[in-house]
Amino acid sequence: MRDEFDFKETFCYYMRHFTASMSAFCKWLAFSLLSGVVIGGAGTLFHYCMVWANDTRTANPVLILLLPIAGLVIVGAYHLLHDEKDTGTNLVLAAIHSGERIPLKMAPLIFISTIMTHLFGGSAGREGAALQLGGSIGNSLGRLFKIDDKDQHVMIMCGMSAAFSALFGTPMAAAIFSMEVVSVGIMHYAALVPCVISALVAKGIAAYFEVTPEQFLLTDLPAFSIASAVKIAILAMLCAGLSIIFCIILHHGEKIYKKYLPDPYLRIFTGGTFIVIMTLVVKCQDYNGAGMPIIERCFENEYVSYAFLLKMLFTAVTLGCGFKGGEIVPSFVVGGTFGCLFGNLIGFAPALCTAAGMGAVFCGVTNCPITSLLICFEMFGYDGMPYFLLSIALSYMLSGYYGLYRSQKIVYSKYKTEYINRRTH
Numbered sequence: 001m002r003d004e005f006d007f008k009e010t011f012c013y014y015m016r017h018f019t020a021s022m023s024a025f026c027k028w029l030a031f032s033l034l035s036g037v038v039i040g041g042a043g044t045l046f047h048y049c050m051v052w053a054n055d056t057r058t059a060n061p062v063l064i065l066l067l068p069i070a071g072l073v074i075v076g077a078y079h080l081l082h083d084e085k086d087t088g089t090n091l092v093l094a095a096i097h098s099g100e101r102i103p104l105k106m107a108p109l110i111f112i113s114t115i116m117t118h119l120f121g122g123s124a125g126r127e128g129a130a131l132q133l134g135g136s137i138g139n140s141l142g143r144l145f146k147i148d149d150k151d152q153h154v155m156i157m158c159g160m161s162a163a164f165s166a167l168f169g170t171p172m173a174a175a176i177f178s179m180e181v182v183s184v185g186i187m188h189y190a191a192l193v194p195c196v197i198s199a200l201v202a203k204g205i206a207a208y209f210e211v212t213p214e215q216f217l218l219t220d221l222p223a224f225s226i227a228s229a230v231k232i233a234i235l236a237m238l239c240a241g242l243s244i245i246f247c248i249i250l251h252h253g254e255k256i257y258k259k260y261l262p263d264p265y266l267r268i269f270t271g272g273t274f275i276v277i278m279t280l281v282v283k284c285q286d287y288n289g290a291g292m293p294i295i296e297r298c299f300e301n302e303y304v305s306y307a308f309l310l311k312m313l314f315t316a317v318t319l320g321c322g323f324k325g326g327e328i329v330p331s332f333v334v335g336g337t338f339g340c341l342f343g344n345l346i347g348f349a350p351a352l353c354t355a356a357g358m359g360a361v362f363c364g365v366t367n368c369p370i371t372s373l374l375i376c377f378e379m380f381g382y383d384g385m386p387y388f389l390l391s392i393a394l395s396y397m398l399s400g401y402y403g404l405y406r407s408q409k410i411v412y413s414k415y416k417t418e419y420i421n422r423r424t425h
Contacts, residue, residue, distance in 0.1 A: 003171055005410065006362050007245060009066045013236050014154060015317050018040040022061035028154070028193055028194040028197070029193075029197065030038070030144045031141070031142075031145070031147075031155065031158065031194065032064055032158050032193070032194040032195075032196075032197035032198040032201070033197065033198075033201055034141060034159040034200075034335045035137075035138055035141060035155065035159055035161075035194075035198040036162050036198040036199070036200070036201025036202045036203070036204075037156075037201060037202075037206065037260075038137060038141065038198060039133070039137050039138065039158075039162035039163050039166070039202060040163075040166045040198075040201055040203070040204070040205030041070075041205055042107070042111075042133060042134075042137060042163070042166075042348045043130060043134070043162065043165075043166025043180045043202060043205075043206065044161045044166055044205055044206045044209045044211055045131070046111060046114075046115075046126070046129065046133065046163075046166075046167065047166065047167055047206065047211050048211075049111075049115050050115060050118060050126055052136050053115045053116075053118040053119040053288075053292040054118055054119075057118065057119055057120065057121055057285070058071050058285070059061045059310075061285060061382075063119065063120050063121065063195075064120060064121035064276055064279055064285065064288065065233075065276060065419060066120050066276075066342060067120040067268045067273075067275055067276055067277065068120060068268075068270075068272030068273050069198050069272075070119070070120040070122075070272070070396065071268035071269055071271065071272040071321070071322065071323060072265055072268065072269055072270065073116065073324065074113045074116055074117070074323065074324065075113065075264045075268050075322060076265075076381065077109060077264050078109060078113075079264075081105050081109060081341035083103065083106070083109060083373060084264065086106065086109070087407075088110070088128060088132055088324070088377075088406050089128050089131050089132055089143065089326070089404075089405055090406055090407040091106070091132075091407075092132055092156065092160065092344045092371040093122060093182055093390060093405055093408055094130055094302045094407040095135070095139065095153075095156055096156055097154045097181045101139065101143075102135055102136045102139040102140075102156065103136070104136055104137070104139075104140040106132055106133075106135075106136040107133050107136040107137055109187075109226035110128075110129045110132045110133055110136075110324055111133060112183050112358065113323075113324035114126060114128075114129035114324045114325050114326075115382050115402045116324075117197040117291050117318070117323040117324050117325050118290070118325070118388050120272075121275060121276075121279065121288040121289070121316045121356075122149065122272075122275060122289075122314060122318040122323040122325065123275065123284060123287055123288055123289065123291070123311070123314035123317070123330065124289075124318050124323060124324065124325020124326060124327075124330065125290050125299035125325050125326030125327055125328050125329030125330050125331075126146040126167060126290055126325060126326055126329060127164060127167060127168070127326040127328040127329060128324075128325055128326025128327060129269070129324065129325060129326060129330070130160075130163035130164055130166075130167045130326070131160050131164065131178075131396065133159075133163050133165060133287065133327070134157045134158075134160045134161070134162050134163025134164065134307055135158035135159050135160050135163075136156045136159070137158045137159050138157070138158050138159020139152060139156050139159065139389075140163075140268065140286050140314070141153060141155060141159070141307075142156070143156035145382070151404040153188070153191075154177075154188075154190060154194055154195075155196075155266055157178040157179060157182075157188065157191045157194070157195055158178075158191070158194045158195055158197070158198040159162070160174075160177070160178035161174045161175050161178045161195040161196075161202075161388075162174075162178070162197070162199060162200050162202035163192055163202070164177055164178070165198075165199040165200070165202040165206070166202040166203065166205060166206040167206075167211075168213065168214055168375070169203060169207075169211065169212070169213020169215075170198075170207060170213065170375050170376075170378040170379065171199040171203040171370075171378075172199075172202050172374040172375075172377070172378055173201075173371050173374040174195075174198045174199040174203075174348075175192070175195040175198075175377035176195075176368075176370050176371045176374060177197040177366075177368060177371040178191070178195055179192065179195060180368045180371050181366060181367075181371070181405070181408060182408070182409070183408075183409045184403075184408065184410045184412070184414075184424075185411035185412030185413075186369045186412065187196040189280070190364050194229050198372065198412055203392045206280060206400070213315070213378070214292070214379055215297075215379055216295070216299050216355065216379060216380055217380065217381045218351055218352060218381055218384055220356060220381060220384050221349065221352055221384055221387075222348070222349050222352070222355050224386045224387065228348070228349075229386075229387075229390060229419075230345060231338075231348050231417055232352075232353075232356055232387050233343050233354055233390060233391075235339060235343075235356055235357060235360065235391060235392055235394045236356070236360045236390065236391035236392075236393075236397075236398075237278065237359045237394060237398055238338070238342065239339070239357055239360035239364060239395050240360065240364050240394065240397075240398035240399040241337065241363045241392070241398070242308070242334065242335070242338055242361055242364070242401065243331070243360075243361045243363075243364025243395065244364065244399055244400060244402045244416045245312070245334075246312050246334055246361070246364075246365060246403070247352065247365055247402040247403060247404060247424075247425065248425075249266075249313070249316045250315070250316050250319060250320065250327060250404065250408075251310055251425070253317065253319075253320035254320040256320070257270075257271065257320045257321050257322075261321075264322055265299055267321050267322055268321045268322040268323065270321065271317055271318065271320065271321020271322065271323065272321070272323070273415060274317050274321075275318055276316065277350060278313070278314060278317070282388075286304075287307075287310050287311050288314070288384060289313075289398055290325075290329040290330070291311055291329060291330060291333035292329065292333075294307060294311070294333050294337060295332060295333055295354070295358070296335055297360075297371075298336045298339075298340040298350075298351075298354045299351050299354055301340065301344070301350050301351070302340060303337055303340040303344070303350075304337070305337075305341050307333075307337040308333070308334045308335075308337040308338040308341070309335045310331055311334050311337065312330075315327065315330040321372070325411065327365065327404045328362065328365075328366070328404075329330030331359045331361050331362050331365045331366075331404075332361070332362060334361050335357035335359070335360055335361030335362060336354045336355075336357055337356040338352060338356045338357050338361070339353040339355070339356055339357020339360075340357070341360065342357065351382060352375075352387060355376065355379075355380045355384060355387075355388070356384070356387050356388060357374040357391075358376075358379075358392070359372050359373070359375070359388050359391055359392050359395075360372075360391040360395035361395070362375065363395045363396050363399070364395045364396070364398075364402075365398035365399075365402075365403060366405075367396065367399070367408065367410070367424065368406060369393065369396040372388075372392045372395075372396075373389060373392050376388040376392070383423055396414065397414055397415070400414075400425075401414070401422065402424060403424030403425070404424075405424065406423060407423070408423065408424050409421060409422070409423055409424075410422050411418050411424070
């Protein structure tokens with residue numbers, strides 16, 4: 001009788017937990033499918049608008065002269081909708097930490113202002129807009145269906161994953177990034193299934209509408225040996241330092257603007273004018289927009305030795321004064337151009353160094369090693385795995401506590417098993 005009783009009790013225990021797990025799965029399956037479809041569609045539309053903006057600017061270089069005026073329109077739009085203190089991606093990360101509300105108006109504002117920034121020649125990425133777009137819509141879907149505060153955090157991460165996946169075509173990295181970027185040192189695994197499903201669905205939506213993922217498959221890779229590992233390790237160390245410099249330039253550039261030009265209209269008009277002058281000085285528009293064509297040329301071993309410095313400067317001037325966009329694609333450009341230069345200087349596989357440099361700088365500025373490794377796999381293939389693994393690991397450790405997002409928390413130390421719970425520099 002005792003054995004029978006124990007069997008029944010154990011069976012009932014597992015059935016209760018199985019029922020609870022299935023209930024949670026069904027709930028998140030429904031919400032993540034909805035997020036993937038809605039935000040994947042929005043991300044796809046955003047992609048094609050960005051393509052149009054960059055193609056139009058390339059065909060009409062004179063549009064760069066209107067960048068200061070476009071800046072005034074952007075500031076005016078944020079003022080009109082009473083969102084002057086918008087902190088962009090930092091607001092999305094802060095909402096996951098604290099439960100703050102992300103206003104739905106962030107979605108159309110960042111959508112339109114990022115397109116205007118690219119159309120008229122600002123130097124910025126697109127993923128910052130994607131994260132804000134996805135986070136805003138995800139948060140609004142959660143409120144619409146009256147999801148509780150704790151689950152709202154998961155909805156925001158779902159939205160971020162879906163938008164990132166639709167734009168880059170990298171669902172593995174997109175699913176993990178939103179969980180990894182919030183708190184360095186811990187992972188929000190409760191969001192794993194929802195983020196994976198929403199990322200895959202969004203990728204499917206984008207693929208249906210023929211959005212081509214960014215891919216640069218590497219061939220003829222050198223054999224992994226002690227000598228080649230040392231060369232990649234040196235590149236990773238340099239990239240870690242470069243990522244610190246990039247973060248410092250971005251953050252201090254914004255502080256300098258606000259100190260000497262407190263009026264947002266004057267600030268963005270002046271910054272836009274600086275970009276116009278800088279573009280005229282370099283006599284090309286390679287450093288305007290996101291910069292993906294520069295990366296494509298690097299994989300063909302066509303590079304400018306100081307391109308990484310110019311991209312950092314152009315991006316800092318653009319984002320610091322108030323134009324909208326992201327920093328991740330510019331970080332790819334910085335890492336890729338520096339890696340290509342390094343590879344040519346030491347005579348070692350420039351294409352591989354380009355890819356490893358992109359992964360290392362991305363990791364250094366985001367503090368997301370797992371995402372960095374996955375995005376390398378999805379963009380460059382798996383053959384370079386040992387090189388990517390080494391470069392990302394070293395960059396993560398040596399880049400210190402700097403980062404693109406001030407709302408990002410370093411929960412555990414990079415150097416010892418110690419709880420520190422501090423924000424990035």
